[in-house]
Amino acid sequence: MxxxxxxxxxxxxxxxxxxxxxxxxxxxxxxxxxxxxxxxxxxxxxxxxxxxxxxxxxxxxxxxxxxxxxxxxxxxxxxxxxxxxxxxxxxxxxxxAVAGEIDADRLEPQYFIEEIGKAGIIQLVELAPPEVIARLVAGDRVQLRIDGTDLIVENSRGTYLGRVEAEHGQRLARLMAGGNRYSAAVVSLADGAVRVIIREVFRDPSQAGRLSFPSRGVRVTRPDYSERAIRRELEQEASREYGYTVVGGGDEMEILSEDSSDDDSEVSDEE
CATH class of the missing domain: 1.25.40.10 (Tetratricopeptide repeat domain)
Incomplete structure (x- = not known):
């Protein structure tokens, strides 16, 4: 006792x-x-x-x-x-890299859970060398650049990270050429894969009615892929290093450290 x-x-x-x-x-x-x-x-x-x-x-x-x-x-x-x-x-x-050069251009998970129907999560192909990918963490802001018919993903200094697979990259590149604007950030890095979430932040009037993320072949942040699920995915990627578990339901979430006990009156371990 x-x-x-x-x-x-x-x-x-x-x-x-x-x-x-x-x-x-x-x-x-x-x-x-x-x-x-x-x-x-x-x-x-x-x-x-x-x-x-x-x-x-x-x-x-x-x-x-x-x-x-x-x-x-x-x-x-x-x-x-x-x-x-x-x-x-x-x-x-x-x-x-020299000390101090690590990217500080990062976004909070909440940034990407606005206007849920206008975002998609895509795994990059033709990745940069491991020493470049090693510099990334979940939440890093990345940039999208059109290269011919390809959509290239770069870090904030313009270093190549990977490419959006042709079917989706070409569609987004056409929409960008038509005036749409997008923001993007790293969602997760696991088992050698890099996944980014791309969010439509402006739709040009000429692109009215054209979806940025049709459901076929891409994880689309539809209403049934809830705000809570996106936040959970981003935060649980970080949780492996921060030492917490995301708990709770509804729109409210709580962080529960791994060494918290069941009798702690300030937290709950109920899902």
């Missing part, structure tokens, strides 16, 4: 963990570093805090500090998938 002091420490740890996760989701990386460091002062073997610390340093381009945090994780848990993956990513980053 836990003593009062132990219960108090556990409560403070949960609160700090939730704060660290919220700061990460907001992109407040310096503040997230401070909170995770405070957790580690009290709980030096907290691998979730170490991974969050590593991620925050990585986002700021402070690769040496990020590597130190992830290596500390592997000392505690040699098979920790998050730490191992990011140590591999850091190897690529140190080879191809």
């Amino acid at each position: 836990m003593t009062y002091q132990e219960e108090e420490w556990s409560r403070l740890r949960r609160q700090s963990t939730k704060q660290a996760i919220s700061l990460a989701m907001e992109g407040s990386w310096k503040e997230a570093i401070a909170v995770n460091q405070s957790i580690l002062e009290a709980f030096p073997d907290d691998v979730e805090a170490l991974n969050r610390l590593g991620r925050a340093y990585l986002e700021l381009g402070e690769y040496q500090e990020a590597e130190a945090a992830y290596r500390r994780t592997t000392e505690i848990d040699p098979y920790n998938a998050i730490a191992v993956k990011n140590l591999q990513r850091l190897t690529h980053l140190k080879e191809v």
Whole structure:
């Protein structure tokens, strides 16, 4: 049975963990570093805090500090998938970029859940080399560029990332040539695949009645593919590194840290 002091420490740890996760989701990386460091002062073997610390340093381009945090994780848990993956990513980053060059042009998940019927999620083909893809994280803003009949996806510095498959890329390229405008960002990176969400932000009057994302052959964000589902997909991609699970229903969602207990009155584990 836990003593009062132990219960108090556990409560403070949960609160700090939730704060660290919220700061990460907001992109407040310096503040997230401070909170995770405070957790580690009290709980030096907290691998979730170490991974969050590593991620925050990585986002700021402070690769040496990020590597130190992830290596500390592997000392505690040699098979920790998050730490191992990011140590591999850091190897690529140190080879191809200088500290501070990592993209900061990112979008919050909420940006892409407006006007749900005008967006589609598409997997890129003909990807850039692994050392380029290694620099991406979910939420990175990307750019669309017409190249002949192809639709090319680039990062904010104009570096090639991949191509939209011909059937959908050619359609979108024609609509863009006709005056439509689109925004796009990375949704997920898993098993060597890069998936982006492309959102129509302006439809030229000349394109009235022409759908950007017909349902055949592409995941379209139709009303039945709900706002909650899109948000869940984006946030769960990040959850593997932030150390939380998305819970709740309806339009309201909550972040529940992995070390939260069932008796915590501030959170619920009900789906």
